[in-house]
Amino acid sequence: MTRAAPYPLLSVRNLSKHYPLRSWWGGTASVFKAVHDVSFDIRPNETLGLVGESGSGKSTIGRAVTMLNPPTSGTVAFQGTDLARLSAREMRGMRRHIQMVFQDPYSALNPRMNAGAYVMEPLLLHDTGRSRAELRDEVAGLFERVGLDPRFARRYPHQFSGGQRQRICIARAIALKPRFIVADEPIAALDVSIQAQVVNLLQDLQDELGLSYLFISHDLRMVRYLCHRVAVLWRGRIVEMADSETLYGDPRHPYTRRLLAAVPVPDPVVERQRVSAIGLTAPPSSETGHDLTEVAPGHWVAQSAAG
Amino acid sequence: MNAGTAAAGAKPTTPRVEKPEAGPLREVWLRFLERPSAVVGLAFVVALVAIAALADVIAPYDPFATDWGAVRSPPSLEHPFGTDEVGRDLLARIIHGARASLAAGLTSVALAVVLGLPLGLLAGYAGGIVDGAIMRLTDALLAIPFLILAIALAAFLGPSLTNAMVAIGLSATSIFVRLSRAQVLAIKAEEFIEAARAVGNPPWRIALRHILPNIVPAILVQATLTIAAAIIAEASLSFLGLGQQPPAPSWGSMLNVAKNFLDQAPWMAIWPGVSIFVAVLSFNLLGDGLRDALDPRQRR
């Protein structure tokens, strides 16, 4: 695996996404902080894992970073350009560099568009003025690149399996040779035997195209395997962030520890011990501090100002 | 939805790859053919269209030709459906009347779709004030019963078949605004719309390329069913003298005249009545069949 460059490709600072909760007479009763004051960098050729449980805000961050659901405040600088300040038209142009792969390959494909047209769409939008024949050849190449038979281009989504559909989505995402892809739970809907195929594909594409990924997942095993660095999200905030060896080897935040301890291990001896050990222990005290402190080079942990 | 096996009972998740050229349309057609009632409905609709198109050729008599020697004569070999109060052949008038009914059904629904679909798309996709304005107007129109509104409009525009069609079309528009808006809202929540934004589709292209094709089936089904309602509406307006004007034949206006002779010449009422019934039933069967064929999930 190639090593990530030292400077950031994407720089997220103080990103927040708040939703006003309206009371029944229409006034703003309170604010729901889906994501609060999150900062991180992603370097060229690097994969940052974003882990957390449902409601932790990890998908919200993915959509805020890609401006599909823009943040309430904060900056998202991509190669120095703050995406939040771009006009809708400028952002559409920017999308050639920033792509997304979604969780559910069943609903992420337009049921009335054939696979070839779907993969061709970004080329039509951004590489205007090329002939159809040229584009068709390129689509065929993309199909081959993700391990699909180019003859499948005329087929419709319902004629593909889940794994094949995710390959179609990936082909579409890499069509414009982007620099950065947000992958939001890209393997969660796939069968175990297919997950490894897709992860290998993502990794090969990273090496080939020099891609950076924001890999959003609740699969802690896969995150350790795939990601260079990992950020743990809890209730809309990052509670710990480090390179993955450090984070898995030396977790500091109680929530990170709890999360890692909960992952089942496919080894009966280990797993039986583990299950009896955690038993029904209470969750960690809910209020720890919010300030990220660098406890070791590159290892950030949320601690209360006092501690 | 990992391991969709829980639901595998109802929908097998294995990919269909053995029929590479089976596009969605072909599958819809195959599912449609599985339904006998739908096929019967389609056959009747096709027959009806053929009769209306070829009326001049197949009608045994001139629908306007009066025959004072055969006034209100019951069905016979010479006049299979009998004749009316001025001796015109009823079969010929029923055949020509199919034109008015079909024209009214198709034209008014076409008008309703052409007006309603874009408004619904706009309301559903744009949201906000645009949505609010369009929907309040639609709600107001929907609050008035369909037929009453059509009657009022027809009375306002003046009695003629064209005006009747316009009136019916305008009255039916709100159905299509509501339906397309609801469909757009459902489709907008799908992940592929977000995926379309993520690759940089401008809004108009998302609406036309990604949303529209997905709501067409529902619109098509509703249009077919609304044609049936429009045929009844046209007959009703004509019955009230607000549609097709005498002496031009229309099933509704034929019923209007026939009501005066129910005792002496019941066949004058029976044939237009049966015609309306068959036409409406055919379109309803066709619409139901289309719905089942276009949405396999509805099947249990």
Add this chain to the structure above:
Amino acid sequence: MGVPLLDIRDLTVAFASDGGTVHAVNGISYALSEGETLGIVGESGSGKSVHVLAMLGLIPMPPGRIERGEVLFQGRDLLTLDDRALRRVRGGEIGFVFQDPMSSLNPAMTVAAQIVEPLRIHLGLDGAAARRRALELLDLVRIPDAARRLDQYPHEFSGGQRQRVMIAIAIACKPKLLIADEATTALDVTIQAEIIGLVRELKREIGMAIVWITHDLGVVAGIADTVQVMYAGRILERGPVDDLFADPRSAYTLGLLRSLPDLAGGTKGRRLQPIEGAPPDMRDPPVGDPFAPRNRYATERCFREAPPLAQAPGAAPGHLVAAWYDLRGLLARERAAP
């Protein structure tokens, strides 16, 4: 041990579909003793869920159809029971928990009413007695402040708590057998760990047998006495949990284990070893071993003839495998000649 609690023989289930008959379950046989925990592992389309739903009369028929087989529960064939008799078994002697705790609970009924329901139907409990028992059950599944929460509605409970309520309903009548179908799949890992801990404790307290259906080998490792691996409507391997994980004999089991990255970081930097290809189309299942097309160890015979499930040579007693090839020998040879 005598008569097993559950004895499934040659169960075969098919579904009519647009493109032909889907052969979902193809002649599976296995037995479960009292108090035993059986983990069934498989992917979508493996038949792991369908065969259980079918034996409980929970698949729509048509399009579903039970083509062959017997399901003896305490000596009675469930497949011959009429609806009423089957309903008495379901939720009474056999409790079950499904994947989605939200849609399995009625949003318009209080939790108390839903726990009391099986008590009334199966045990004839009513009024105060039923309510007392409902309270006990909520306590048993560790819902804090149970007395107050009894009269709340499902939406007032979190996902994990709803699954606890589902478990309370499932064990309300002290079933002999609890069937859990992907019961923790929709839950977060920390909640999953809690639910699994709970089920293990309940098992100690109540002593019921459990069939735990999942796609997650890790979950099975911690909870099961016996593991059964299913693929394409067949059982490919079955055995005591330790032996099966330590010495897998089916290439599919091995493939599943190898395709998982290691939480401890042992796989870091190495390529994952996926199982190539995709599961077969069950409308036209392969003649021989269904896994043969994806199996690099497959022999010519695997493509011709489906192997029977039989004792794996040299493995622990009761460790069965359906394979014509000798995986242990092949692996040993691979290690010897790298």
